[in-house]
Amino acid sequence: xxxxxxxxxxxxxxxxxxxxxxxxxxxxxxxxxxxxxxxxxxxxxxxxxxxxxxxxxxxxxxxxxxxxxxxxxxxxxxxxxxxxxxxxxxxxxxxxxxxxxxxxxxxxxxxxxxxxxxxxxxxxxxxxxxxxxxxxxxxxxxxxxxxxxxxxxxxxxxxxxxxxxxxxxxxxxxxxxxxxxxxxxxxxxxxxxxxxxxxxxxxxxxxxxxxxxxxxxxxxxxxxxxxxxxxxxxxxxxxxxxxxxxxxxxxxxxxxxxxxxxxxxxxxxxxxxxxxxxxxxxxxxxxxxxxxxxxxxxxxxxxxxxx
Amino acid sequence: xxxxxxxxxxxxxxxxxxxxxxxxxxxxxxxxxxxxxxxxxxxxxxxxxxxxxxxxxxxxxxxxxxxxxxxxxxxxxxxxxxxxxxxxxxxxxxxxxxxxxxxxxxxxxxxxxxx
Numbered sequence: 001x002x003x004x005x006x007x008x009x010x011x012x013x014x015x016x017x018x019x020x021x022x023x024x025x026x027x028x029x030x031x032x033x034x035x036x037x038x039x040x041x042x043x044x045x046x047x048x049x050x051x052x053x054x055x056x057x058x059x060x061x062x063x064x065x066x067x068x069x070x071x072x073x074x075x076x077x078x079x080x081x082x083x084x085x086x087x088x089x090x091x092x093x094x095x096x097x098x099x100x101x102x103x104x105x106x107x108x109x110x111x112x113x114x115x116x117x118x119x120x121x122x123x124x125x126x127x128x129x130x131x132x133x134x135x136x137x138x139x140x141x142x143x144x145x146x147x148x149x150x151x152x153x154x155x156x157x158x159x160x161x162x163x164x165x166x167x168x169x170x171x172x173x174x175x176x177x178x179x180x181x182x183x184x185x186x187x188x189x190x191x192x193x194x195x196x197x198x199x200x201x202x203x204x205x206x207x208x209x210x211x212x213x214x215x216x217x218x219x220x221x222x223x224x225x226x227x228x229x230x231x232x233x234x235x236x237x238x239x240x241x242x243x244x245x246x247x248x249x250x251x252x253x254x255x256x257x258x259x260x261x262x263x264x265x266x267x268x269x270x271x272x273x274x275x276x277x278x279x280x281x282x283x284x285x286x287x288x289x290x291x292x293x294x295x296x297x298x299x300x301x302x303x304x305x306x307x
Numbered sequence: 308x309x310x311x312x313x314x315x316x317x318x319x320x321x322x323x324x325x326x327x328x329x330x331x332x333x334x335x336x337x338x339x340x341x342x343x344x345x346x347x348x349x350x351x352x353x354x355x356x357x358x359x360x361x362x363x364x365x366x367x368x369x370x371x372x373x374x375x376x377x378x379x380x381x382x383x384x385x386x387x388x389x390x391x392x393x394x395x396x397x398x399x400x401x402x403x404x405x406x407x408x409x410x411x412x413x414x415x416x417x418x419x420x421x422x
Binding site: 161162 | 317321340369402418420
């Protein structure tokens with residue numbers, strides 16, 4: 001039992017470490033897009049920057065606004081972080097933490113509940129910027145969840161299982177059968193994780209910092225870690241659904257899978273460095289009038305094709 | 308095993324918050340630090356305003372389509388077993404009805420985001 005606890009703590013620590021390094025990869029990636037160096041001060045090439053960031057952020061002043069609802073203010077980031085990292089329970093490797101038959105369903109549930117955390121953060125801040133940011137973030141997440149889920153169901157019509165590991169080793173490159181689904185799904189994933197070009201939540205020119213505006217040290221750390229954790233997990237889902245494969249040795253297969261996940265998470269960064277942000281009503285129009293009908297049509301096509 | 312991971316995660320999160328508190332709590336409160344942020348000014352109005360009903364309508368429409376997805380999920384679990392064309396036709400007609408519903412909403416203007 002004690003040994004079991006150690007395994008979980010270790011996996012948790014490794015996930016947090018990978019997310020912390022993703023932060024520096026993003027900053028360096030964006031700077032390469034802009035033809036400059038990026039952070040390279042803390043140590044050689046800035047490799048200890050996540051440690052420096054973590055220490056700096058957690059040691060900042062603990063400020064809870066007087067006008068805020070104290071309990072919800074503290075629980076909000078906790079909620080978002082817990083439901084973002086609870087997803088990592090279903091990481092599809094050959095020796096997982098536990099056998100989970102309906103892992104994709106679990107993924108959809110946790111992503112949906114995370115929206116509550118966002119609303120809690122924004123509403124309890126008692127700040128107009130925070131509230132507007134939270135409403136916009138929740139509306140965006142909730143709208144894109146439908147096309148996200150529908151498109152996620154399309155490759156499953158060919159497979160018939162909800163287990164991520166089975167999908168990953170099914171060795172059918174669904175990219176061939178569902179190219180359009182992959183492209184549209186990637187757009188939905190960008191919107192779900194509030195990434196550019198859909199980062200209206202944190203549109204600095206519009207809403208200062210969205211629902212995170214009142215959060216200082218601990219809250220900002222948890223919210224940012226949650227966001228980057230969900231980015232890596234989205235690329236993991238993408239990889240296990242659409243680019244599934246299996247070689248004979250499971251360890252080699254796991255390593256190649258991890259490399260592919262990292263590569264796809266780099267795509268999120270490249271998209272951020274390339275595309276501008278338009279307008280919120282254009283985002284909502286695109287979701288309800290373009291992506292939702294298209295995703296239902298793709299579902300029907302996959303239904304027919306999987307005969 | 309899975310529950311153990313979630314318990315560990317709970318305590319890690321709690322630990323991060325407590326660490327933030329221990330490292331960062333200061334008692335020299337000042338009016339500027341404790342008031343809510345409004346670009347440097349005093350907060351002009353309360354943030355507890357009435358919210359736009361557009362968000363509520365959006366939530367209602369989301370509810371309908373989320374229930375659709377929830378109803379499609381059992382079919383996906385039986386894809387290997389229930390391969391009969393009758394079942395497939397029924398699911399297809401279900402999705403067609405939903406598509407018609409979406410197009411009706413589009414027509415009615417519930418999907419317009421008017422600001």
